[in-house]
Amino acid sequence: MRFLHTSDWQLGMTRHFLGAGDQATFAQARLDAVVRLADVARDRGCAFVVVAGDVFETNQPDRRTVGRALDALRTFNVPVYLLPGNHDPYDPGSVYRSAAWREGCPDLVRVLDDDRPRIPVPGVEVVGAPWTSKRPVTDLVAETCAALPADGSLRVVVGHGPADLVSGDFGQPGAVRVAALEAAIAAGRVSHVALGDRHSTSAVGDTGRIWYAGAPEPTSYREEDAGNALVVDLAPLVAAGSGPARAAARPAVERVPVGRWRFQEVHGDVQDDADLAELFAVLDSLPDKARTIVKVKVAGTLTLRQAARLEEGLEAREHVLGALEHPERHLDVTVVPDADDLAALSLTGYAATARDRLLARAHRDEESEARGATDALGLLVRLTTGGTR
Template identity: 30%
Template structure:
């Protein structure tokens, strides 16, 4: 029973510059670890081949060291790898692929599908029908020639392509690099391994996007998997099993706080996220001074626990209650400043006034605690 591991969209060399240096470096390293995980899974599941459906590299200009590390990471699986150029690493006349070949970095068991055609893996009885991108964007279906490609009798016909299945992807993604939605049936494919959509997605019983093995976006699209594909014989319906591969989980939270229970639910949700979380949090609405104190404490704990936490609080206003103001014991001139900052941030959504009010409230609370000792 032939078995393949389908993966795509590694985008090695990608930089995570919007993160803190330490976090960005960890996210980069996780992508190399993902390749090692793929190799281990292929070996453990006794796969006949690993197919990489495009965008192995994030750009043509990645460093030589990155190129070498990518191919070094494949060593855990001794069987054949077939790597297809995608839109980020198209097979140009001079490309990251030709540079890899000049460097002597490509192992003998790695097949680079730099030209359209068929790669026959004879011991595995697999024919890989390849549609590499030779430029970043094309506007014709590069998989159309699959219908006329001849393959040996008794070999599985497996398509390998990178692009957008027309009319079937979310958000009406009918862009460049189109692929016909009935390509597997029209070209008599036993399986069509696709890349470009970064989440795991089934198109039909023979056509799947594997998604990227390590998430890199705040998008709820089932990223962080590889696919183990079993086909008992030519013509049989494949059995496709998603296998988790991602190290980090990306969460984008958009919360509006209106009452105290909203804050409680947010803090509870943050507490349930794993240490491997990469969190992008944006808060709107309003919070009391007591709520602000609880929020800041929780965010401080979460920042130390998660891989990364970025919190945008520009839309969150401080709305002190009478109990908040009374608890500050701010009389005289200090009380007037508190009142002024409250009114200023409430009237104009002034971030400086909000932050100043929070700082002043914190100082007053510290003074009260010291006096009580």
Template identity: 30%
Template sequence: MLTIIHGADFHLDAPFAALTTEQAAQRRAEQRQLLDRLADLAQERRADLVLLSGDLLDGGQTYQETVQALARCLGSIPAPVFIAPGNHDFYTARSIYAGTAWPDNVHIFSTVAVEGVELPELGCVVHGAAFTTPQADRSPLMGFSAPRDGKIHLMALHGDVAGQGRYGPIDPEDIAASGLRYLALGHVHACSGLQKAGETFWAYPGCPEGRGFDETGDKGVLAVTIGDDPGQVTAEFVPLAGRRYEIRTVDVTGAESVEQALRAALPAAASPDCCRIVLTGQREEGRPDLAALTALAQPYYYSVTLRDQTRERRDLWDRAGEDSLTGLFLRTLRTGTAEGQDLELAARFGLAALENGEDPCL
């Protein structure tokens, strides 16, 4: 049985432009700590292999301490490590992949053509390819077929399954025809879970830590086990992130004030996470003071922003006199058989539908 740690899309040295200069520098330092947690996990799980499927580096600016941390951590892993460069950290003669002295256990794929490395002691072959430019409109899997030689064939690639763009589009039919036991992919920042095309299992681990509010929740890597039989493949998601990005919705309807509603929603203890709080529902007259509310919430999060999507409270029936479809609807509803809460709820859902809204609390 093989145990594999599969990671991708670390995007080390990302700019973190939405944070302060000091916080951005701290976040980049924290990204390097992800590498230590990766190495620790590989040792804890006694991994036979580590497959890193591209975009380890963000590509805009790479700091020397990051390169040193990457080489040190990967070299501390007591197993072969394979890197398939992606569109952000594509391989060139001037890239850090070519210009750095890497530990002996690290192999970096450097060509768009698929290369195979045999590991006789593990009874497997690890295949892989690299982006050599920021874009690639052809799948490296096209036409590939692993030999039926009794070995376990694996591959690390950066690409977009069923994608139509220029980031290594991979046809699921090519995965099914590849003859691979497991295809370790990178590029998609959400964990896909274990997938299958034909007899080939494949997965995206997602990024190991979010960098913005499009990458919320737990992030990490996959611990993959491969048995002797073709169908014996499992993948366990292992969280790795030190901080998370979270979006919280706070409904102010019925609260004495927006401030009261926000106070009630804040955590009991300070959180290490970055949070976006979206205020919704009905409020009394006057727009919320977002600067004051942000100052109230700031001590509870590493970083916090607020967005106001509230509406001023209005009487449910004050538009019944309008010469409009809305007015006609409300007048007709009031003459019907519904009463009390049923009548009010019917009016709210009806107004939401008429005005193309999703929230019935109008």
């Protein structure tokens, strides 16, 4: 029995570093990914689809986001189960209780708003552990698993939240306790756990039966392997008591790439013109620039002329990339004017006298005095040339 596991669509997500036009493209990309997921489900012969939480970025998505989400959901030809997660919990203000949702929800789409078993196809159960508030105080997934019959049937539990084994935080009250899930699997209560919350695709623990699907479109630089969905061939649990045979059975889980956007950090140590050229070459070699969001972190020491070149070079590329995140915040560049910089300054009178005195002092042996003079020269150059870094 095959199904599609996805999560964390985060429909309606906004990113502060995107301009209005790019924001619209970014939002549409998430919706387009949903349509591609429907294609994957159809092409791979999946019998149903589970979305393990955070379908929406918030419980107050705008009408356009809800309308387009419903439209994208209409493209599935098999049952789709949506789990309310921490971003879209099934609380009194839930998007899933809104008139727009209820009136437009396609027949094949169901919200896992309680832990009743759903039967997408005979012989398989889907059981949700929905979030009903932003802050659960217990492990909803383990509780749901513990309440299921130990009958060894094909049963997919759909949950959301950080797994203690992944985060390393074993004391967090709402965390998903992996040991409890593995115990439920060993007892025959659940055959597969489909999780959401973590945006990087990852298996959890040793059973091969507990997975995070990851977000179908990446959402930040920190994600290691986002942009996928999982096609899962359920593996039956061998009847209790057969020991080694059970351990041998593992589901076949295939990562299917669906994402089109990319987040990328670019680091550069810049000391001269060659370093700048290399930095720009790295940025220019990025594929699919309009859908690539870049954060540049640059450190080094440059002359005024080089600093201006850096600034201009980043600015030019900012308009080609999906986004070039706030370079000024990440610039750790010391500007030290050289003789060429200073010669280019047309100063007269007091300013010229100040420049010459600072220049003389910058070349003295006493280190703190020299550094102070260098800083002052940099400031003088910046003020004179109209605020260039």
